[in-house]
Amino acid sequence: MTATATVHDVTMRFREHTALDGVSTTIEQDTITGLLGRNGAGKTTLMQLLTGHRVPSQGRVEVFGGRPYENDDVLRRICFIKEGQRYPEQFRVRDALAAAATLFPDWDEDLAQSLMRDFDLPAKRTVKKLSRGMNSAVGIIIGLASRAPLTLFDEPYLGLDAVARQLFYDRLLADYAEHPRTIVLSTHLIEEIADLLERVILIDRGRVLLDTDAESLRDSALTVSGPSAAVQAFAGRHELLHTETLGGHSRAVVRLGPGADGEDARAAGLAWEPTKLQQLVVAMSLQTATDQSAPPSATSPRLEEVPR
Amino acid sequence: MGRPAGPGVNEDGGPIFRQVATQIENAIVDGSLPEESQAPSSNELAAFHRINPATAAKGLNQLVADGVLYKRRGVGMFVAPGARDQLLKRRRSEFADQYVRPLLTEAHKLGISAAELAAMIDREEDRR
The missing domain is CATH 3.40.50.300 (P-loop containing nucleotide triphosphate hydrolases)
Structure with a gap:
């Protein structure tokens, strides 16, 4: 191209x-x-x-x-x-x-x-x-x-x-x-x-x-859910972007390693669905927010509007 | 679906280009798109499903690669002779994998025997 x-x-x-x-x-x-x-x-x-x-x-x-x-x-x-x-x-x-x-x-x-x-x-x-x-x-x-x-x-x-x-x-x-x-x-x-x-x-x-x-982005991330231990084990083999847990049940947004797909999640005993673009964007943006040592809200001023 | 309106395609059914291809296959299997008839163009598919035209074109090209559609230069894509039989054959071979095995898995989970399952299928068939 x-x-x-x-x-x-x-x-x-x-x-x-x-x-x-x-x-x-x-x-x-x-x-x-x-x-x-x-x-x-x-x-x-x-x-x-x-x-x-x-x-x-x-x-x-x-x-x-x-x-x-x-x-x-x-x-x-x-x-x-x-x-x-x-x-x-x-x-x-x-x-x-x-x-x-x-x-x-x-x-x-x-x-x-x-x-x-x-x-x-x-x-x-x-x-x-x-x-x-x-x-x-x-x-x-x-x-x-x-x-x-x-x-x-x-x-x-x-x-x-x-x-x-x-x-x-x-x-x-x-x-x-x-x-x-x-x-x-x-x-x-x-x-x-x-x-x-x-x-x-x-x-x-x-x-x-x-x-x-x-x-390719559409196929690159999954939202998996199931018993927390199984979700964690699965996420450990891929890239965990975001996770939520309630009781012993977890839901995680995971970026898949090469060649992996939903069948791998099913084989691990997890329910899965493709992650929508919006969920992926949110999960990735939140991940970088937690990666930063400074508090996120204090370091994201909207200074783009500053006139020259 | 987050968007305001429209038919769209199934959000959970794999890559969009694959879903576009599957819908055309369905139309061929159920006879609404007969052999030698013209398939929708990538622009028509893009407008109908509200997807990028490149994605729609990818779905059509997949069907050409599978021998389900063929190109007439400058005119468009047409359903290949024998496409319906070819699709039926493929879907029959996938039927056990896609439907029977998950059905048995769930039945075992619930303690439903194969005999009970067969009886259920007979009952449902009678009801149709």
């Missing part, structure tokens, strides 16, 4: 806070990649680096073979829908879309119009008078209709209800299938998007915990 973007040993510091710490990853071309992690993990910072909104303190970021920062050749191929993005208040919805149409060379006006109808957006209403959900819908329409070769959505659905989110997923999948391009999607609603993803990058405290294809 070819890479749309490569991030090589990137560190990003804001005053004393290190938002990204020696991060290396690639965003594969024409995939939908999920960028997952807790608040303050560094997701937004990584997206800002990929889109030339920031320059790394150390390391190298390359997108479409060039550095993105102040590089028009790269930037016109990128569309970044930020979390809670606000458009100029006096603009009507149609003005915001018209402005976007001039920015993106691959803009598809028909798609924009059909999405406007799907999301029931009033074209003549000013941005100032939009609800939060409507404002998010404007971002989603711009992100999809831009057809940008690299499109990033950072928590795009503030205020969107379940129906509108489903609409977003369906239209994203349909348009991506017709016009393959590189999509990066950051969200906390992991279970909702799990099956849409081809690649998963999990970051925690500025480091990459997981960087893999979604399908």
